[in-house]
Amino acid sequence: MKKIREVEEVKNIKKIIYNSAKKYAENIAFIIKHQEGKNKTYENITYKTLLEHINSLGTKLYSMGLKNKRIAILGRNRYEWALAHLTNLLGGIVSVPLDKDLQIEELENSLIRSKSEAIFFDEKYIEKIEELKNRNKTNIKEYICMSELSGYNNIHTLKEQGQKLIEEGNTEYIKSEIDENEMNILLFTSGTTSKSKAVMLSQKNIASNVYAMQKVEGIYDTDSNLAFLPFHHIFGSTCMIMMLACGVRTSFPDGLRYVAQNLKEYEVSIFVGVPLLVEAIYNKVLKEIEKQGKTKLIKTAIKISNILLKMHIDIRRKLFKQIIDNLGGKMRFVISGGAPLDPQIEKGFIDFGIHMAQGYGLTETSPVIAAENDFVTKIGSTGVPLENVTVEIVNKDEHGIGEIRVKGPNVMLGYYENEEETNKVLKDGWFYTGDLGYIDKDGCIFITGREKNMIVLKNGKKIFPEEIETLVNRIDLIEECMVFGMPEPNDKNDIKLSVKVVYNKDEVKEKYGNISEEEIRNIIWDRIKNEVNTTVPRYKHIMNMILTDKELIKTTTKKVKRNEEMKIILGN
Numbered sequence: 001m002k003k004i005r006e007v008e009e010v011k012n013i014k015k016i017i018y019n020s021a022k023k024y025a026e027n028i029a030f031i032i033k034h035q036e037g038k039n040k041t042y043e044n045i046t047y048k049t050l051l052e053h054i055n056s057l058g059t060k061l062y063s064m065g066l067k068n069k070r071i072a073i074l075g076r077n078r079y080e081w082a083l084a085h086l087t088n089l090l091g092g093i094v095s096v097p098l099d100k101d102l103q104i105e106e107l108e109n110s111l112i113r114s115k116s117e118a119i120f121f122d123e124k125y126i127e128k129i130e131e132l133k134n135r136n137k138t139n140i141k142e143y144i145c146m147s148e149l150s151g152y153n154n155i156h157t158l159k160e161q162g163q164k165l166i167e168e169g170n171t172e173y174i175k176s177e178i179d180e181n182e183m184n185i186l187l188f189t190s191g192t193t194s195k196s197k198a199v200m201l202s203q204k205n206i207a208s209n210v211y212a213m214q215k216v217e218g219i220y221d222t223d224s225n226l227a228f229l230p231f232h233h234i235f236g237s238t239c240m241i242m243m244l245a246c247g248v249r250t251s252f253p254d255g256l257r258y259v260a261q262n263l264k265e266y267e268v269s270i271f272v273g274v275p276l277l278v279e280a281i282y283n284k285v286l287k288e289i290e291k292q293g294k295t296k297l298i299k300t301a302i303k304i305s306n307i308l309l310k311m312h313i314d315i316r317r318k319l320f321k322q323i324i325d326n327l328g329g330k331m332r333f334v335i336s337g338g339a340p341l342d343p344q345i346e347k348g349f350i351d352f353g354i355h356m357a358q359g360y361g362l363t364e365t366s367p368v369i370a371a372e373n374d375f376v377t378k379i380g381s382t383g384v385p386l387e388n389v390t391v392e393i394v395n396k397d398e399h400g401i402g403e404i405r406v407k408g409p410n411v412m413l414g415y416y417e418n419e420e421e422t423n424k425v426l427k428d429g430w431f432y433t434g435d436l437g438y439i440d441k442d443g444c445i446f447i448t449g450r451e452k453n454m455i456v457l458k459n460g461k462k463i464f465p466e467e468i469e470t471l472v473n474r475i476d477l478i479e480e481c482m483v484f485g486m487p488e489p490n491d492k493n494d495i496k497l498s499v500k501v502v503y504n505k506d507e508v509k510e511k512y513g514n515i516s517e518e519e520i521r522n523i524i525w526d527r528i529k530n531e532v533n534t535t536v537p538r539y540k541h542i543m544n545m546i547l548t549d550k551e552l553i554k555t556t557t558k559k560v561k562r563n564e565e566m567k568i569i570l571g572n
Contacts, residue, residue: 007214012180012203014090016245021051024247030079031251058091058173060162070094070115075122077227077252080146080155084120091173096186097232099556104131111138114186118142123149180204189363198416205366208409210242212386216373221247226268228253233557234367239272263328274338276558282345302351316353323352342470343380358382366410370445381444400438401448405430455485458494461539471532479504482560498544521547
């Protein structure tokens, strides 16, 4: 395969950061916004400064007796989170990123299970920290705040103290050697405490993934990235390291409501997100076009530009400059991962002249298995396997759909202290993903759904709810949905294909005014019958609908907790 650039294969994250600190020394690695009232100031952390901060903080952590220990991290995406994680990794300390939204019992359980002895925490979550201290069940000895907070050590003071130790000749942390095959990250998968598994990842796992992506994804040291993916999730933290490997400038969002403002503020050129967020950005663009009465005009312009594109004349970014300006003016590359993206959204971004790539992976694969790239893009697919990853489809059905299994240096070491679960998914060097899909003649992978979510009808027909959900979600009155099989009361062996729909209150009000829920139900049900059922085979027709205005129960990575939803639906 043609390569964007020759990339040195690096086996550990320490080498990645040292390489970037040398190659991109004066480039900005992170932008920190300080806001007091209406006054904003921006602090730029260069790559050279980032490495100095890491070494200073790490030297202090070693002096505190935390060498070879485990340190948890709890907080929002911010510079101090990145600094804590990188400091752990460059010193061989096991980093334990934790979901900031965990309930206290789950948080406590994760700290106990991971055997963490220290925790970096965001001051926003001080109540959880105080409760953990009062309960006194964990093995945490050091509580380190990400900002100055009375009664606690803070990351900045420790960093300054570490710098003094270096000046006095302490080089133990700086000279520490990394065993890239050892566990260096312990990540809890989504789920309740009893079900969540702790994934053991090495630096080789992450570094091999970054290396393979660098070879095919066009990410440059002139790019500006907005870190929206939560760092506690492997997609977010590996993405952060990928950006650092490429010399990219990273900024932090102020929240979902301020995405449009932040895209402009930081001149964002590359955006990585989960489908829910990517779709929200795209739909906002469409809504603006509709509001200006330009829908027909834009559709005509797309047809013309696509004809010209076939003649190798690309005028998209000039033609749709106003749309790109609404996305901050610099947007050139959008990456979606974590769940399937509606192919229409991907095509939409590409039509406007914004490169779009969809990827596929899991926490257990560090995370990327396959992705579209600068040379292979096929709308609806998740692209081709990375060059150091082997993918096979096993136990295929008559349509060539089967379980996806993976082999490569990115595959996890196993589940922590859980040999039984590890043996279920790791067999003869292969990782069995539990995802179903097929590979086409061009080597592109298409995901059809999760094996455990598949609905099997009495006649043996199989339905992947994800496929139907994509169609239902295209209806503008619908915020989100979940397709499921409702057991038939008179025949326990049969099910009725059903959907739980969350309607968009603002959209309904804007289009129909103040109408009753019964009227809303009738309008949406008619649209499902006309816009979804007419486009799929009869056995995939939705036969029943539950309507609500309450958000579906989700994990922090915005995946619907189907089991929890089914308990509510079935009244359990």
